Structures are given as C-alpha cells and as structure tokens.
Amino acid sequence: MVRIAIDAMGGDFGHYPIVEGAIFALKQKKFLPILVGDESKIAPLIPKKYRNKVEIVHCTDVIAMDEHATDALKRRDSSIYVAVDLVRQGKADAVVSAGHSGATMSLATLRIGRIKGISRPAIATFMPTSQKGKQTIVLDVGANIDCDAENLFQFAVMGEAYANKVLGCAKAKVGLLSNGEEATxxxxxxxxAYNLISQLDSFVGNVEGGDxxxxxxxxxxxxxxxxxxLLKTSxxxxxxxxxxxxxxxxxxPVAIAGALLMKRVFRKLKKQTDYAEYGGAPLLGVKACTIISHGKSNPKAIKNAMFQAIRFVESDVNEAIRARLEALND
Amino acid sequence: MVRIAIDAMGGDFGHYPIVEGAIFALKQKKFLPILVGDESKIAPLIPKKYRNKVEIVHCTDVIAMDEHATDALKRRDSSIYVAVDLVRQGKADAVVSAGHSGATMSLATLRIGRIKGISRPAIATFMPTSQKGKQTIVLDVGANIDCDAENLFQFAVMGEAYANKVLGCAKAKVGLLSNGEEATxxxxxxxxAYNLISQLDSFVGNVEGGDxxxxxxxxxxxxxxxxxxLLKTSxxxxxxxxxxxxxxxxxxPVAIAGALLMKRVFRKLKKQTDYAEYGGAPLLGVKACTIISHGKSNPKAIKNAMFQAIRFVESDVNEAIRARLEALND
Known part of the structure; x- marks a missing residue:
C-alpha cells in the first residue's frame, strides 16, 4: 500500500481542504495518508470510520508562503520538513505539499536526494490540448531559471519516462521548445541541447509554443x-x-442569451484547464515522488494529487529514469 | 509627404494584395507609395485615377520565403533589396515588406544602418489587452535569439520611445519580462538588464507573462x-x-443556438487579435522606418502597415531614440 506523507498545514487555506482532500481520496482508493501537522486541528476532521486508515504525525511549525525557502532547512519541526523526512527515513513513499513550493523543492532535493545522473530536479506541469483527453507535459516550469544543455537533456529523459510510465503513452514523443521547428x-x-537530446529515439526535434x-x-x-x-502567458x-x-x-441582450446557452460548454472548458483536475506538479529527479500542489488547492485538487502520487509510486518511474540515464551513459 | 517603398512582390500571395492595400491606404491618406517589383504585373492593378499618385520602380527578382536570408545581400535586383536601397538613397522615408522577414531584417540593418547607440534592432509587436483599445508593445519577438543585458536595455529605450511618440502614451510604462515580479x-x-533599465523613469520592474x-x-x-x-504560445x-x-x-444543439447568438461577440474578439488590424511589426533600431508585415497579409493589413509607417515617420521616433540614448550615456 502506497504511503503518502502530506503536509497538512502549508496551504493558503490551512489544514481543512488538505485533510478533506485526503479523506476524499481514501473513499476511492486504498493507500495510507500520513497527515503531518497539528494533531489537535487535524484529528477532529477525520470521520470515525477512517480513523484507523489514517496516520497523523504531530508537529506545530509551518513555513508561511512569504518566508524564505532557505529558512526551511533549519525549521525541523515544520510540517513540510517532517513530511519530507518521513520519506527520507523510509516511512513514506511520497510527499505531497500545497505549501511553500520553494521550501518543498529545497527540502526534497537536499533531504531526499537526487536520482543518480540528475543534476537538477525539474517541475513538470500538464497542459490541455485540442485533442480530447490528451495532455502535454511541460518541464521545467520554474525550478531552474538558468539551465545548460545537459540540464535540458536530463529534463527530456525525465519527461519521456514520466509520459511512458505514469501517463501510459505507448511511445512518448519529446520536443525541445525553440523559436522555430528547423534544427538550426x-x-x-x-x-x-538539441544535439544531446538527439540520442533519444523519442525526440522529434524542435517544437514551437503552439505545439x-x-x-x-x-x-x-x-x-x-x-x-x-509560457505558463503565465497561457x-x-x-x-x-x-x-x-x-x-x-x-x-x-442577444449575447446574454447565447452565453447562458453556452454555459455548459464553458464549464467543460474550465474543467479542461483547471489545475484541480491534475492535483499538482511532480518534481521530477528526486529519489522519491514529490508532488507540489497549488497553494489554493481545494479538496478535489488534493484528492487528485493523492491519485497522482499513487500512480507515480506504482509506476516506478524513478527507476526507469535511473536505468535510462545509466544506459545512455554507457 | 511621406514616401513609402513597398516590396510589392515578396508576400505569400504575390503582388495583388500588396498593390490593392497600398491603393486602399491612398484613398484615406496622403502619401507616396513607391511600389517595387515587376511593372508589367503592378501597373495594370492601379486604377486610372491613382496612376499619377503612385510610383513604380521596376525589378524582376524576388527572394522566395524558403531561400536563405544571407542570399538577399547579393540579389541586388530583388524587390526587397531595391525597396531598402530607395530608403538608403534618400528616395523613400520608409520600407514595408510582407516578404522574407529575415531578408528584410538583414538588408534594413546592413544597408540602411543602425541608429547610433543601438547594437541590434528588435522586432516589436502589439498584443491586445483586456483594457479596451489598449495594446502592449512586446520586443524583441524574434530578431535576436541570444541577447545580453545591454541589448535588453536598448530594447527598453526603443519600446519606451515608440509607445510615447508613435502610440501617444502620455508616459509609457516599461516592464522587463521575468519569472516573477520581485526584483530578485x-x-x-x-x-x-534590470539594473541597467532601472535608469529609466518609465521602468516599473519585472513583469510576468500575464501582464x-x-x-x-x-x-x-x-x-x-x-x-x-510567448507569441506562438499565445x-x-x-x-x-x-x-x-x-x-x-x-x-x-442548445450550444449551437448559443454560438449563433454569440457570433458577433466572437467576431469582435477576432478583430481585437487580428494582425491585419496592426498591419505589421516595426523593426526598431534601424535608421529609417522598416515595417515587417505578415507573409499572408491581405489588402487591409497592407493598408494598416502604410498608416503605421506614416505615423512612424511623422512622429520622428528614431530621433527620440537617438537623443534618449545620448542623454543616458552622458
């Protein structure tokens, strides 16, 4: 059973939507949620019938959104620190946090460690496409501001593995974002980076923003x-x-009538692009599954983050990344 | 009277929409269109009453869209080469081309020359905003793939001058695109670049894609x-x-009814984002007005490119850029 350490305190709306989301997920799938945070606040939110299906790890500190990520490494009793360390100690298989994303990234990278062969973990996000049910994985979307070609190559390997193993693509196609499709x-x-990524069969070459x-x-x-x-522009x-x-x-007035009639269509569009549907962005390249959820996550987003973490762990994508890099370096 | 040298042959659809667009513009504003290209093709398209209001400069070569920009410098009888050289020789005040944009950029930069203090010209484009009638100038959108801080600083100076002089902003606000608003x-x-651009009063700091x-x-x-x-992503x-x-x-079926009713609204939205409304992108930093129009320009786009060129020349924005850089370097 997959064990997920959940930072129950870090989100913008406190512990309530986090705990609620974990319970929602538990109603649909078997896993062990380990809620990390103030027990006196968390425990009362757990319905009686789920009490023996949930663990609570008590701690009292929280990294606020406006604090420095660097402080996170010293705040050993904060919910995100404790949640990450449960993974480090082998007591959990994944960590999910809707808290301070910089703190989550630093702690996961430094305390859990990087996959062999990966210099820098990257945040992957899912973008909707005009093809029904199909998403595009984009990475990195913010963990590494200045990158070299080797970093981009490693992102390509990680994205390929995630698409194949977690999203179940038969044979993922990888593109390098550029200012034109030509190789030049x-x-x-x-x-x-183009030259390095050309080692991958999955590489289709340069792609443009519209792709x-x-x-x-x-x-x-x-x-x-x-x-x-590109994320903010979109x-x-x-x-x-x-x-x-x-x-x-x-x-x-004519258009008002039109809009009312089209309401259902707009609602479906919103659903297509709603981050709550994805649940969070995986931080790829860390030795264990780390999901960074939006600070404003509602229970549905947290529920989907749980499902994403379960798929991540069960797919063993990290072993695929490690093995792929090892084979390429031979 | 502003004299505009027009590459009449370079667009995707040949000479027809270009000549038609120039005549459309002439019906609304006084200026001298100098149509550069195959006289036997251009002349028949000009209505009798406009024949003495238009000049034709004959040449037979055209740089095709799939040719190398570097070849353009040797093709001295091509429509874009001749059009640019009319400006170089002082026979025209501006050049407009819907042809090979790389060729237009190279020729304008090398044959007309750069404004004193500008290392690299930049292509500016206009993006629609949610504020009615307001556009944002974005530059550079493709002329310079690798830039240093000094290049970005010069883009800021040119964008500021264009907004103030050509678009008539009272006091343009300039932002530097970044991955967050904080100065860090x-x-x-x-x-x-942030440090350099901070010299400008108009600088509001970092902005994000959504801004x-x-x-x-x-x-x-x-x-x-x-x-x-960001252009392709948008x-x-x-x-x-x-x-x-x-x-x-x-x-x-319900939504179909809704869509029909909303048709007018969508049409207005399309108009907001239609490049034909802008006519083309100015190449800022060249000593004379150079407008790069879309290869697929229709007559309306060419007409608006003429109007843009007239405003550009009459505003004397290039002198404003030169003077501003001189003052900043003092």
Whole structure:
C-alpha cells in the first residue's frame, strides 16, 4: 500500500481542504495518508470510520508562503520538513505539499536526494490540448531559471519516462521548445541541447509554443525561465479571452442569451484547464515522488494529487529514469 | 509627404494584395507609395485615377520565403533589396515588406544602418489587452535569439520611445519580462538588464507573462527567443480555446443556438487579435522606418502597415531614440 506523507498545514487555506482532500481520496482508493501537522486541528476532521486508515504525525511549525525557502532547512519541526523526512527515513513513499513550493523543492532535493545522473530536479506541469483527453507535459516550469544543455537533456529523459510510465503513452514523443521547428533554430543553450537530446529515439526535434496545445508531442522541454513565462502567458491569454467575452456579453441582450446557452460548454472548458483536475506538479529527479500542489488547492485538487502520487509510486518511474540515464551513459 | 517603398512582390500571395492595400491606404491618406517589383504585373492593378499618385520602380527578382536570408545581400535586383536601397538613397522615408522577414531584417540593418547607440534592432509587436483599445508593445519577438543585458536595455529605450511618440502614451510604462515580479527574480541576463533599465523613469520592474494582456504596462522587454515562444504560445492558446468551443458546439444543439447568438461577440474578439488590424511589426533600431508585415497579409493589413509607417515617420521616433540614448550615456 502506497504511503503518502502530506503536509497538512502549508496551504493558503490551512489544514481543512488538505485533510478533506485526503479523506476524499481514501473513499476511492486504498493507500495510507500520513497527515503531518497539528494533531489537535487535524484529528477532529477525520470521520470515525477512517480513523484507523489514517496516520497523523504531530508537529506545530509551518513555513508561511512569504518566508524564505532557505529558512526551511533549519525549521525541523515544520510540517513540510517532517513530511519530507518521513520519506527520507523510509516511512513514506511520497510527499505531497500545497505549501511553500520553494521550501518543498529545497527540502526534497537536499533531504531526499537526487536520482543518480540528475543534476537538477525539474517541475513538470500538464497542459490541455485540442485533442480530447490528451495532455502535454511541460518541464521545467520554474525550478531552474538558468539551465545548460545537459540540464535540458536530463529534463527530456525525465519527461519521456514520466509520459511512458505514469501517463501510459505507448511511445512518448519529446520536443525541445525553440523559436522555430528547423534544427538550426534555437539559442546557444537549446542548440547544444538539441544535439544531446538527439540520442533519444523519442525526440522529434524542435517544437514551437503552439505545439504545446495541439497534441503533436507528449513532452515539451524548456528551461524554468521560459517555462514560467509560457505558463503565465497561457493563463493570461485564457483570462483575457474569458474577460473579453464576459464584458461584451454585458452590452448585448442577444449575447446574454447565447452565453447562458453556452454555459455548459464553458464549464467543460474550465474543467479542461483547471489545475484541480491534475492535483499538482511532480518534481521530477528526486529519489522519491514529490508532488507540489497549488497553494489554493481545494479538496478535489488534493484528492487528485493523492491519485497522482499513487500512480507515480506504482509506476516506478524513478527507476526507469535511473536505468535510462545509466544506459545512455554507457 | 511621406514616401513609402513597398516590396510589392515578396508576400505569400504575390503582388495583388500588396498593390490593392497600398491603393486602399491612398484613398484615406496622403502619401507616396513607391511600389517595387515587376511593372508589367503592378501597373495594370492601379486604377486610372491613382496612376499619377503612385510610383513604380521596376525589378524582376524576388527572394522566395524558403531561400536563405544571407542570399538577399547579393540579389541586388530583388524587390526587397531595391525597396531598402530607395530608403538608403534618400528616395523613400520608409520600407514595408510582407516578404522574407529575415531578408528584410538583414538588408534594413546592413544597408540602411543602425541608429547610433543601438547594437541590434528588435522586432516589436502589439498584443491586445483586456483594457479596451489598449495594446502592449512586446520586443524583441524574434530578431535576436541570444541577447545580453545591454541589448535588453536598448530594447527598453526603443519600446519606451515608440509607445510615447508613435502610440501617444502620455508616459509609457516599461516592464522587463521575468519569472516573477520581485526584483530578485530573473535569469542571469535579465537580472543584469534590470539594473541597467532601472535608469529609466518609465521602468516599473519585472513583469510576468500575464501582464502582457492585462494592460498594466505599455512595453514588455524580452529576448527574441522568449518573445517568439510567448507569441506562438499565445496564438496556440487562443486557437485551442476557439477549436474547443467549436467542437463542443457540434455535440450540443442548445450550444449551437448559443454560438449563433454569440457570433458577433466572437467576431469582435477576432478583430481585437487580428494582425491585419496592426498591419505589421516595426523593426526598431534601424535608421529609417522598416515595417515587417505578415507573409499572408491581405489588402487591409497592407493598408494598416502604410498608416503605421506614416505615423512612424511623422512622429520622428528614431530621433527620440537617438537623443534618449545620448542623454543616458552622458
């Protein structure tokens, strides 16, 4: 049974949605949630029939969102520190946190450690595509701001393994984000990365920003600076279109009728792009499953983060990454 | 009267939309279009009453879209070479081309030359925002793939001048695209650029991808690699949303009714984001106005490119850029 250490205190809305989400997940799947945080707050939220299916590890400190990630390494009684250390000690198989993402990254990287052959873990995220039910994995989206070609190559290996093992792609296609599809396109770093990633059969070459959303590849590789920009840009475009439609609708009674009728369609679109559907972003490259959830996670997001962690652990993707790198280095 | 040299042959659809667009513009504004290309093809398209309001400069060669930009420098009888050289010789004030953009950039930079103090010209583009009628200038969007801090600083100066002089901002706000708003965020190059751009009063600091579309700044500065990615990503998101809505509508008779009613709203949205409304992207940093239009430009796009060139020349933005750099270097 997969054991998941959950930072129960770190999210923007406190312990409530975290504990609730873990219980929701438990209703659908067998696993052991280990809730880390203030027992006096957590215990009362657990329904009687689940009390013997949940562990609580008590601690009182929490890293607040506005604190420095570097402080996290000294705060040994904080919920995220204790949750990560449960994995380090072999008492849990995965850690999930909706708390301070910088603290989660640093602690997971330093206390759990990196997979052999990986210099820097990367945050992977899932983008919706115009192909029904298909997502694109984009990595890195913020863990590593300045990357070299070797880093990007390792991201490609990790993305490929995640797509094949966790998402069940038959044969994942990997693209390198660039300013054009031709092999000659790219900046100095991506051009050097192109040569390295060419070792992978899964590599389809350079892809452009639009390819993230058309389903032509399963994995898109970029540095964390570009990944952050494209993530925020995508959200900005989607928000602007939706705001624009709303403001126009106000001016037109005919369009109001149209909008009401289209409501169901918009709701489905929202679901497609809602992070709660994914649950969180895996930090790939760490020796154990680490899921970084959104600070504003609702119980549904946490439930899906649990499911993601279970799939991650059961797929043994980390062993696949390690073995792949070892084979490539031979 | 502003004299505009127009590459009449280089676009994807040949000379027809280019000549038509120039005539459309002439119906609304006084200027001298100098159409460069095959006279036997261009002349028949010009209505009798406009024949003495247009110049034709004959040449027979055209740089095709799939040819190398470097060849352009040797092809002295090509429409874009001749058009650029009309500016070089002082016979035209601006050049507009919907042809090979790499060739246009190289020729304009090398034959017309750079503004004193500018190391590398940059392509600026206009992005729609959720604030009615307001656009954000983003530069560079593809001319310079690897940039240093000094390049980004010069882009900031050029963007500021363009916003103030050509778009008529009272006091343009300039932002540096980064992976977070805090001054400490950024990659090595943007962090160094942050310090340089801080010399400008107009600088509001780091901005994120979403700020391009919310109208909080007038100018967003980035390197050409990131600019290309964000442009293509934005198009990808907008296309995906529109495809998604269309495919959902097919499955639902109720939504079809809704969609019909909302048609007008969608049409207005399309207009907001249609490049034909802008006409083209100015190549800033060259000693004379150079407008790079889309290869697929229709007559309306070319008409708007003419208007943009007229505003550019009349605003004397290049002198403003030169003077600003001189003052900052003192």
């Amino acid at each position: 396109k790219g900046n100095e770093v991506t051009k050097a 993230i959303f058309n389903g032509s590849v399963d994995v898109v590789v970029c540095d964390g600076f570009v990944g952050n920009v 959200e900005g475009v989607a928000d602007t279109i939706s705001q624009y439609l709303k403001s126009e609708i106000k001016h037109s | 965020k950024g990659n090595e190059v943007t962090k160094a 391009i579309f919310n109208g909080s700044v007038d100018v967003v500065v980035c390197d050409g690699f990131v600019g290309n990615v 198009e990808g998101v907008a296309d995906t949303i529109s495809q998604y809505l269309k495919s959902e509508i097919k499955h639902s």
